[in-house]
Amino acid sequence: MQTQFKNIDPPMWVAWNQAKASIRVRFLRMLITSIGVALGIAFFSSMEVLAFSPVKAGMQSHSQMQWLTGTSLVMCLVGVTNSMLMSVTERYREIGTIKCLGASDSFIVKVFFLEALLLGAIGSFGGALIGTLLMAAVMAATTGGPGVGSIGLVLLIGTGVGMLMTVLAAVAPAIQASKMPAAAALRVDV
Amino acid sequence: MSDEGSREVVVRTVDVVKQYGEGEAAVRALNGVTCEIFSGEYLSIMGPSGSGKSTLFNMIGGLDKPNEGSVFVNSVDIAQLTPKELAFLRCHTIGYIFQTFNLISVRTALENVTLPMLFAGLTPEEADERGIKLLELVGLGHRLHHRPSELSGGQQQRVAIARSLANNPSIILADEPTGNLDLKTGQEIIDLLRTLNVERGVTIISATHDHKMLDVSDRIFHIRDGQLALVETREELDKAKAGV
Numbered sequence: 001m002q003t004q005f006k007n008i009d010p011p012m013w014v015a016w017n018q019a020k021a022s023i024r025v026r027f028l029r030m031l032i033t034s035i036g037v038a039l040g041i042a043f044f045s046s047m048e049v050l051a052f053s054p055v056k057a058g059m060q061s062h063s064q065m066q067w068l069t070g071t072s073l074v075m076c077l078v079g080v081t082n083s084m085l086m087s088v089t090e091r092y093r094e095i096g097t098i099k100c101l102g103a104s105d106s107f108i109v110k111v112f113f114l115e116a117l118l119l120g121a122i123g124s125f126g127g128a129l130i131g132t133l134l135m136a137a138v139m140a141a142t143t144g145g146p147g148v149g150s151i152g153l154v155l156l157i158g159t160g161v162g163m164l165m166t167v168l169a170a171v172a173p174a175i176q177a178s179k180m181p182a183a184a185a186l187r188v189d190v
Numbered sequence: 191m192s193d194e195g196s197r198e199v200v201v202r203t204v205d206v207v208k209q210y211g212e213g214e215a216a217v218r219a220l221n222g223v224t225c226e227i228f229s230g231e232y233l234s235i236m237g238p239s240g241s242g243k244s245t246l247f248n249m250i251g252g253l254d255k256p257n258e259g260s261v262f263v264n265s266v267d268i269a270q271l272t273p274k275e276l277a278f279l280r281c282h283t284i285g286y287i288f289q290t291f292n293l294i295s296v297r298t299a300l301e302n303v304t305l306p307m308l309f310a311g312l313t314p315e316e317a318d319e320r321g322i323k324l325l326e327l328v329g330l331g332h333r334l335h336h337r338p339s340e341l342s343g344g345q346q347q348r349v350a351i352a353r354s355l356a357n358n359p360s361i362i363l364a365d366e367p368t369g370n371l372d373l374k375t376g377q378e379i380i381d382l383l384r385t386l387n388v389e390r391g392v393t394i395i396s397a398t399h400d401h402k403m404l405d406v407s408d409r410i411f412h413i414r415d416g417q418l419a420l421v422e423t424r425e426e427l428d429k430a431k432a433g434v
């Protein structure tokens with residue numbers, strides 16, 4: 001008997017269903033991850049509001065603002081990467097099992113991509129909203145507040161940056177995990 | 191076995207060497223294993239812990255690649271396969287059963303069984319229909335929508351058996367399938383595997399410590415220190431049992 005190989009990849013909805021099931025069952029864990037993303041982005045967004053504001057609350061120079069925004073971005077990146085890295089590494093065994101069932105490497109990456117996209121979108125938008133509105137309220141009370149246009153822009157930047165970071169932080173280790181031999185993935189005990 | 195020459199070989203290993211680690215810390219889990227496994231047989235791989243039986247299991251199942259030598263599954267050298275071809279082989283040709291069941295914890299029993307079918311390109315309706323039949327076959331027709339955490343160990347292993355049959359594989363690989371089960375449930379799982387072997391003609395390859403497996407096996411491979419130390423046939427086992 002000779003195996004006739006065909007190039008079959010399951011449709012995207014199979015990966016989507018797997019991602020949805022994972023989020024539903026691990027809801028609390030995912031919620032904590034999402035809150036981690038939200039907090040990082042909230043800090044970043046609040047700094048962005050300051051940076052975009054025409055009035056710098058009378059204390060920050062341009063370079064100080066850049067430094068603050070950059071620092072907030074790094075803190076956010078570390079937090080998000082840590083959360084997403086954990087969520088991938090704790091599931092090596094599941095990855096090994098799905099590989100045994102015939103999943104291609106790309107299917108595994110797709111599942112983590114979709115999960116991260118959803119988590120990233122919710123966490124980042126929530127965080128951007130909180131950070132932007134809080135800082136806008138503080139500024140409104142002290143210096144007259146930022147413009148409506150800059151609030152919209154910061155929301156957009158915060159959500160975009162958060163989603164990008166979340167997806168990259170999840171997909172990079174997922175690609176690495178998907179390329180592991182199934183036996184090695186099954187052996188990992190986290 | 192007298193008719194070995196005429197039987198179809200489904201798995202062949204040639205001088206397989208598997209080494210973990212490098213330099214002085216290197217450990218040779220397999221040290222030149224050459225064997226043939228025939229279509230439709232029930233084969234047990236026995237040996238003490240650390241003897242290399244699970245490593246051989248991983249090699250045969252395409253879960254790992256050897257450092258030296260070749261593994262042929264249905265005449266295909268798995269070392270030559272691309273990751274996609276290897277995934278196709280796992281999906282269509284081999285079914286896996288593990289000591290720790292390894293069900294996907296976030297999916298129901300039916301979803302666990304149908305997932306490999308969706309990988310194989312079946313529609314959800316076709317997959318559900320076949321999945322329900324398989325779960326009924328293993329006696330779990332009433333547990334379709336339960337998640338693994340809601341099932342007993344024996345029931346989880348039955349789901350794993352149904353899942354291993356999802357795409358009508360020619361080989362089922364079972365790694366210590368009774369290792370986490372009590373005696374009675376373990377015997378039920380062994381009987382179920384033997385029934386599937388006889389009725390469906392599927393080749394069963396089981397790495398095991400469990401001596402109850404001896405009663406149903408057509409052949410036993412004894413692994414010692416990474417080498418195939420002894421091959422016992424059913425006739426030899428029966429003679430030994432009868433005290434001849």
